[in-house]
Amino acid sequence: MLKVYLAVIIGLLLVGCGPEKEPHVSSKMFQSVSENEAVLVQDTKNKRYCARCGMDLVKFYKTSHSATHKDKKYQYCSIHCLEDHLGEGVTLKNPKVVDVDSLKFTDTSKAFYVVGSKKPGTMSRISKYAFADKKMAEKFQKLYGGEIMDFNHALAIARKDFR
Ligand SMILES: [Zn+2]
Structure with a gap:
């Protein structure tokens, strides 16, 4: 708990030190990108x-996922909302996730x-x-910790989180 608390304080300090020119406070969140960097796929x-x-997909872009269901494209803020959709018993085709490094979509089956x-x-x-590239995932892990796993394992953890 203390760790979480410290992380929040450090996070707030970092936000406090950011450049003042930024037009939106939200753009300072780690998940956020600028509007022209975000790929939005829903029709x-x-x-x-x-x-x-x-939720705003530009704000939560770095955790965004997409998938197709009955020829319709869906985009989610996170693996949690993708899992929520799967919970209805649907089959989602071509699931993709944003690669934090390039900000482009990559197949979940190839992501780390x-x-x-x-x-x-x-x-x-x-x-x-x-991450699309395992080396980038390892670099991120060295800086911020965490465990590297494939999509199915991450999805299983997301499922546990919800219930
Ligand atoms: Zn969502």
Whole structure:
């Protein structure tokens, strides 16, 4: 608990030290990117928002996932909302995750997830960030801790988180 508390304080200090020119406070969150960096794949008016919980996908971009269900593209704020959709018993095709390094989508089957690092989680206390390149995942792990695992293991942890 103390650790979590310290992380929050350090996080607040870091936010406090950021450049003042930033137009939105939200852009200082680790998950956030600028609007032109985010790839939004849904063919709806609400493409900027998570298909399940409605959270802003630009704000939570670095944990974003996407998948196709019955020819419709869905984008989620996190592996948690993807898992929530799977919980309805649907089959999601072509699941992808944002690679934290390149900010491009990569197949979840090829991604390396760093689970439980010091970086904040989305919809969870246990954070999960994905990388296309194992070396980048290892670099992230060295800096922020956590465990490297594949999509299915990360999904199993996300499932436990929820229930
Ligand atoms: Zn969501």
